[in-house]
Amino acid sequence: MRIVICTKETPDTAAKVDVAPDGSVTWGDAPLVINPWDEYAVEEALLLGDRGATATTVVGVGGEDTKEALKHALAMGVEEAILISDPTLVDADTLVTSRVIAQAVRKLDNVGLVMLGKITTDGGSGQTPAQVGWRLGWTILTYVSKIVDIDFSAGTITVERLLEEGKQVIQGKLPAVVSVVKDINEPRYPSFMGIRKASRAEIPVWGAGDLELDGISPKVKWVEIESLPPREGECQILEGETVEEAAGMLADKLIEEKVV
Template sequence: MNIVVCIKQTPDSAAKIAVDGGQVTWGDAPLVVNPWDEFAVEEALRTKEKHGGKVTAVCMGVETAREALKTALAMGCDEAILVSDPALKGCDSLGTARVLAGAIRKAGEVDAVFFGRQAIDSDTGLTAGQVARLLGWPALTYVAAIAEWKPAEKAVSVQRMTDEGRQVVESSLPAVISVVKEINEPRYPSFMGIRKASKTTIPVWSLADIGVAADQVGEKGARVGWAEMYAPPARKVVCEMIKGETPEETAAALVDRLIAEKVI
C-alpha cells in the first residue's frame, strides 16, 4: 500500500505559551512532532508492516520542520517531503489543506492518508476533513481502530470514537483517516532509524512543484483571519487556611466552610 502521513511541527506540549504584542509565542521551547501525529505515523507504519508498500511523511512548514520529518523517518517512514514556500506565511486551515492535497496528488497512487486528530498549537481539527473534501475522498475521522484493510477490494473498515461509543464504518479507498490516541502506542525512534534519518535526503517541494497557485494560500488565500489574540485575565484567588485543634475539628471546619460557599 502507498501510504502518506501528514505531520505538523508544533511546540512541545510543556511549552509555556504567552501572547506578546498580539502574537503567540512559546519562547525557545523545543519544537516536536505534533503529539497526535505520532499515533498517525505509528498506524501508517503498522499498516505497511502488515500489507507491504511504503510510508511517506509530509509536512508543510519552514526549514525547522525538517527535524519533525527526521523523527518520522527515524520511527520507520520510508520517505519524507517538506513543502515550503515563502507564499505560505499566514495560511489558514483551507490554505494548509490545499497545500497538503497538492502534495498528496503529486505523491502518486496513494491508498490512504493518515492525520492526527488535531494540532496542539492551532487546535482547529479541520485539516483532515478539508483535505478529504479537496481530494474528493471519504473522511474517516476520530478513528480508534482499523478493523480490517481490504487492499484487493480497495476498501477499509474502521472503528470511530464517538461520545456515545464506537461506530464501525466501511469505506472505499483511497481515504483520509484521522486518528485518536486510543488507536495504538507510538514507538520510539530506533538507533538505526536515527542514523538512517540523518542520511536520508528530504526533498523540498514548492507551490509550483505541487501545482498550487500562490493566491490560494498564505495571507492572500486565507478565508479565516485571527483578528485578535489575548491571554485570558488572571483569576483572583483567595487562600484561606482552615485550622482546628484536632484533625476531626479541622475536617468539620472545612466541611462547614464548603457548605457555606455552596461547594457541597
C-alpha cells in the same frame, strides 16, 4: 499502496506558551516537536506495513523547522519525507493547508491512505482531515481509535471512531483519509539507527509552483492573540478538626457558589 502521513511542528506540550510584547507567540526554551497527535498517525501507518501497505511518505507543510517533525517520523521508520514550503503559505488557514496537502497527495503515486493526527496543538481546529478528504473525494474517517479491518487489495476499510456519545464502527472504501486519536496505539521511540539515518536524510522541498497553487488566500485571519489572564484571588484552603468537618465546609461553599 502508499500511505501518506501529514504532520507539522508544534511547541512541546509541557511548554509554557505565552505572548511576547510584540504580539508573537513564544514558548521559551521548550523545543518544537512533532505534533503529538501525528505520532499516533505515524505509528499506525508503520503498523499497517504488516497489513499490506507498501510505502510510507510523510508530508509537512511549514518552514525549515518542520524538517525536525519530518525527521522524527523518518527516525520512527517512515521511508521518505517531503517538505512543502512557500512564502505564500505563511498565513495558511485550513482551507489553504488542505488544498496544499490534497495537491501533494495527487502528485504522489498509488496513495491508498492519508493519515493525520485528529488536531494540531497550536492553532488547530481539527478540520484539515475532513477538508483534505472532501477535496480528494475520498472516504473520510475521523477520530479513529482502531482500524478494525483493512484490505488493500480489496480496497476496503472498517474502523472504530470515538464520538461524544460512544464508539461508532463504520465501513468504507479505499482510498481514504483517516485521522487518529491517542487511543489507537502506543508510538514507538525512534531507534538509534533510525535517528542516524534520519539526521542524514535529504528532504526535498516543494513550493507552491510545484503544486500548481496560484491565487489561494486564507479566508480567516487572527487579529489578536493574548495570554489568558492569571487567575485572580488565592485558593481558599478548608481545614477542620476532622476530615468530615473540612468536607462539610467545602460542601457548604459549593452550595453557596450555586455550582451543585
